[in-house]
Amino acid sequence: MQAVAPEAPALTDVRTLSRQAAPPSESQSRSAETVIEARNLGVTFAAHGHVTVALTGVDLAIRKGEFVSLIGPSGCGKTTLLRLIADLTQATSGLLTVNGMTPAEARRRRTYGYVFQAPALYPWRNVESNVMLPLEVLGMPREERLRRAARVLDLVGLSEFRRRFPWQLSGGMQQRASIARALSFEPSLLLMDEPFGALDEITRDGLTMHLHGLWCRTDLTAVFVTHSVPEAVFLSTRIVVMSSRPGRVVAVIDSRLPRERGLDVRETPEFLTLAHDVRAALREGHEDG
Amino acid sequence: MTRVLPVLCVLVVVISVWFAASVPMNWSQAQALADDNASWTDIAEATQSLDRPLLPTPAQVATEMVTTLVDYPVTSPRSLLHHALITAWESLVGLLISLAAGIALAIGIVHVRTLDRTLMPWLVASQAIPVLAIAPMVVVVLGNIGLTGLLPKALIAGWLSFFPITTGMVKGLRSSDVMQRDLMHTYNATTAQVFTKLRWPASMAFLFPALKVAAPLALVGAIVAELPTGAQAGLGARLLTGSYYGLTLQIWAALLMAGLLAVLAIALIDGAQVLLVRGRGGRL
Amino acid sequence: MITTLLLLLSLLIGTVALVLLSRNDARAFRIATPVVFGVLVLWLWQLACVGYQIPFILLPPPSNIGVAIATHIPMLAADFRQTVLRSVIPGWLIGSGAGLLVAIALDRSPFLRRGVLPLGSLVSSMPIVGIAPIMVMWFGFDWQSKAAVVVAMTFFPMLVNAGAGLAQTGAMEADLMRTYAAGYRTTLLKLRLPSALPFIFNALKLNATLALIGAIVAEFFGTPIVGMGFRISTEAARLDLGIVWAEIVVAATVGTLSFALLSLLERAVTFWHPSYH
Numbered sequence: 058m059q060a061v062a063p064e065a066p067a068l069t070d071v072r073t074l075s076r077q078a079a080p081p082s083e084s085q086s087r088s089a090e091t092v093i094e095a096r097n098l099g100v101t102f103a104a105h106g107h108v109t110v111a112l113t114g115v116d117l118a119i120r121k122g123e124f125v126s127l128i129g130p131s132g133c134g135k136t137t138l139l140r141l142i143a144d145l146t147q148a149t150s151g152l153l154t155v156n157g158m159t160p161a162e163a164r165r166r167r168t169y170g171y172v173f174q175a176p177a178l179y180p181w182r183n184v185e186s187n188v189m190l191p192l193e194v195l196g197m198p199r200e201e202r203l204r205r206a207a208r209v210l211d212l213v214g215l216s217e218f219r220r221r222f223p224w225q226l227s228g229g230m231q232q233r234a235s236i237a238r239a240l241s242f243e244p245s246l247l248l249m250d251e252p253f254g255a256l257d258e259i260t261r262d263g264l265t266m267h268l269h270g271l272w273c274r275t276d277l278t279a280v281f282v283t284h285s286v287p288e289a290v291f292l293s294t295r296i297v298v299m300s301s302r303p304g305r306v307v308a309v310i311d312s313r314l315p316r317e318r319g320l321d322v323r324e325t326p327e328f329l330t331l332a333h334d335v336r337a338a339l340r341e342g343h344e345d346g
Numbered sequence: 347m348t349r350v351l352p353v354l355c356v357l358v359v360v361i362s363v364w365f366a367a368s369v370p371m372n373w374s375q376a377q378a379l380a381d382d383n384a385s386w387t388d389i390a391e392a393t394q395s396l397d398r399p400l401l402p403t404p405a406q407v408a409t410e411m412v413t414t415l416v417d418y419p420v421t422s423p424r425s426l427l428h429h430a431l432i433t434a435w436e437s438l439v440g441l442l443i444s445l446a447a448g449i450a451l452a453i454g455i456v457h458v459r460t461l462d463r464t465l466m467p468w469l470v471a472s473q474a475i476p477v478l479a480i481a482p483m484v485v486v487v488l489g490n491i492g493l494t495g496l497l498p499k500a501l502i503a504g505w506l507s508f509f510p511i512t513t514g515m516v517k518g519l520r521s522s523d524v525m526q527r528d529l530m531h532t533y534n535a536t537t538a539q540v541f542t543k544l545r546w547p548a549s550m551a552f553l554f555p556a557l558k559v560a561a562p563l564a565l566v567g568a569i570v571a572e573l574p575t576g577a578q579a580g581l582g583a584r585l586l587t588g589s590y591y592g593l594t595l596q597i598w599a600a601l602l603m604a605g606l607l608a609v610l611a612i613a614l615i616d617g618a619q620v621l622l623v624r625g626r627g628g629r630l
Numbered sequence: 631m632i633t634t635l636l637l638l639l640s641l642l643i644g645t646v647a648l649v650l651l652s653r654n655d656a657r658a659f660r661i662a663t664p665v666v667f668g669v670l671v672l673w674l675w676q677l678a679c680v681g682y683q684i685p686f687i688l689l690p691p692p693s694n695i696g697v698a699i700a701t702h703i704p705m706l707a708a709d710f711r712q713t714v715l716r717s718v719i720p721g722w723l724i725g726s727g728a729g730l731l732v733a734i735a736l737d738r739s740p741f742l743r744r745g746v747l748p749l750g751s752l753v754s755s756m757p758i759v760g761i762a763p764i765m766v767m768w769f770g771f772d773w774q775s776k777a778a779v780v781v782a783m784t785f786f787p788m789l790v791n792a793g794a795g796l797a798q799t800g801a802m803e804a805d806l807m808r809t810y811a812a813g814y815r816t817t818l819l820k821l822r823l824p825s826a827l828p829f830i831f832n833a834l835k836l837n838a839t840l841a842l843i844g845a846i847v848a849e850f851f852g853t854p855i856v857g858m859g860f861r862i863s864t865e866a867a868r869l870d871l872g873i874v875w876a877e878i879v880v881a882a883t884v885g886t887l888s889f890a891l892l893s894l895l896e897r898a899v900t901f902w903h904p905s906y907h
Contacts, residue, residue, distance in 0.1 A: 194810040355741075468668070474889035475839075479858070487687075562757070566757045574850075
């Protein structure tokens with residue numbers, strides 16, 4: 058894939074950035090299938106007499122192979138949106154399909170892998186056994202399980218540590234194991250809820266690079282919740298900016314960065330402009346809300 | 347309401363099952379006592395009012411309790427209240443002794459390393475030892491040197507409740523954060539000040555749960571301590587005499603009374619906790 | 631006179647030794663300190679009994695207890711068999727097992743759980759050992775009634791603890807199972823029961839002590855002519871305190887050994903729990 062020379066950045070109203078021309082190397086993906094489609098999606102919670110509008114009027118289409126970040130302040134509904142896709146929460150209005158099915162059906166068919174904010178590894182299982190957990194639930198035979206676990210541990214670079222127990226690993230390694238687990242049954246969709254939030258910056262950089270490399274090498278579609286602007290800009294092909302009160306989508310920004318990137322892209326003017334645009338959108342959302 | 351309703355439902359179910367079970371369980375006895383031409387319903391009715399049933403009905407137990415509580419003066423040995431008060435008093439005295447001793451020892455253990463290293467392992471080990479087994483011996487020996495009545499029972503009750511109180515208090519006095527202790531250090535606080543301002547308030551969260559374990563233990567201790575002296579007074583004595591003379595209803599009434607005493611003790615401790623908590627912003 | 635001097639001297643030397651031993655943090659010293667304390671107590675006890683000529687019917691010296699143990703091994707063994715092997719162990723297994731099964735059954739219904747667990751916790755604070763005379767009426771004088779008492783005593787602590795253990799499953803870990811579309815049974819077996827194991831072991835250890843106490847005390851209420859509780863109550867009444875102490879030593883040993891065994895098992899099974907690292 059070749060990098061395309063970016064156009065001179067125009068500091069226009071952020072909403073017009075949503076329909077920027079995509080670089081030619083991605084033209085295939087424009088006609089690629091839609092993996093996730095949301096139309097006028099909304100979630101309202103009612104508890105103890107209070108009504109909370111967690112999410113309202115979300116229109117979004119995510120295509121195969123994209124890396125989409127959901128970014129916004131706390132309470133903007135980004136985790137709620139992710140949980141809706143995962144069928145961990147149910148919508149109260151609007152439409153949501155995953156791979157053409159309802160989220161519940163997609164969950165039953167184990168369409169996606171989910172990575173939580175904390176590793177959520179089961180402490181009584183070693184790393185290999187944790188990674189094989191979904192495969193056990195699926196009822197895969199033992200040889201198959203071992204083979205897949207070995208492959209996916211190799212992918213995240215934890216093969217040496219497969220017999221260790223979670224508490225024997227650092228936070229970053231535990232989170233890598235958690236990602237390996239999410240990939241072990243080879244889902245086409247990866248859902249991640251601020252997976253690197255609890256880690257220090259140096260570890261985070263390493264893991265971000267790792268995750269990016271992983272996504273480049275496979276044809277995963279990824280939806281990634283974060284509150285870090287540099288992280289969103291570095292990883293994504295598209296950035297969905299959200300804001301709170303009520304939770305909603307404020308802007309959708311396409312990334313002009315090349316598909317494959319190194320960490321030094323963070324110092325390029327394109328990166329900085331994109332980050333600027335995202336921050337501008339966040340500010341606007343904050344002022345409106 | 348969501349907390350009370352399930353409990354009430356379960357209670358209703360339990361009492362209904364109890365009533366229902368009393369029929370088959372008392373059947374053979376009722377049948378043996380009945381006339382030859384008695385019908386099924388006659389026998390079923392009889393199961394509800396036997397003198398020495400295998401399983402008394404809730405109604406029978408309740409009646410027995412009420413009669414023996416109310417119909418006799420408190421001073422009479424036929425009054426259930428008389429025996430309940432005796433046992434309650436023995437437990438209370440024992441609990442107070444162990445409270446004083448336990449707190450004192452816990453303070454010692456936390457502040458004096460020798461005491462900690464010497465005694466804590468034994469306190470922990472005591473959890474595994476059936477300390478109640480010494481009750482008969484203690485009661486008999488004390489009786490032989492002329493100490494009868496309240497003292498041996500209170501001592502056994504106190505002995506049993508001593509261990510949870512001490513271990514709970516040690517844990518509680520040690521429960522404060524390193525950071526909280528460091529703060530005191532920056533104020534150059536004396537050991538006594540650290541104790542009164544930090545360790546003691548922090549230990550309350552452990553003292554009350556420990557009391558809720560210790561109080562029932564004191565009660566059991568008092569009841570068991572009443573057995574060896576040929577059963578003179580108290581709920582334990584009542585259980586034993588009921589057992590010797592086959593007075594089923596007396597046994598059940600004494601048992602339920604003991605249960606009620608335990609529930610009352612826990613309620614009182616909870617009440618004390620609420621009062622304490624009010625001055626501390628709602629949390630232990 | 632001499633006795634008093636010896637006692638004070640021993641006390642002095644012992645205290646100094648203990649203070650010195652306590653200064654060292656090494657593991658060997660941490661074990662030695664309480665052991666030295668135990669030896670000191672035994673020594674002072676022996677000295678006082680012999681020196682002051684305390685009557686045996688009041689307090690026998692350790693030497694007398696040792697002799698009592700050595701000369702009554704068949705009787706002690708028979709009592710052990712009756713109480714521990716026939717009443718304690720079956721009662722503990724059945725009571726704990728039933729408590730666990732009921733806790734799992736209740737797990738399905740939050741309503742029932744809210745009803746049963748508070749009642750269970752209340753009942754476990756009642757002197758359940760008092761049902762011994764009733765159990766004798768139902769099951770006869772022999773070990774069966776004592777085992778029944780043990781079942782009743784061990785049921786509720788296990789019910790309450792296992793219930794608490796099953797209820798505290800992490801939300802994230804449970805969500806993970808949902809993303810695998812795992813059913814109730816899979817989630818129970820692969821997540822909730824393993825994570826409840828520390829609570830279950832807590833109850834098992836507690837129940838071991840309760841079972842032993844329950845069986846012995848239940849025998850105070852009447853039993854055929856064998857059993858640890860029987861021996862303690864009858865020999866105490868006859869003032870043959872040597873045998874009483876001997877039985878207590880056996881009971882204490884059984885209690886400690888079972889606690890140690892359970893702790894070892896617990897460590898092997900719940901090695902992953904934060905309290906071990």
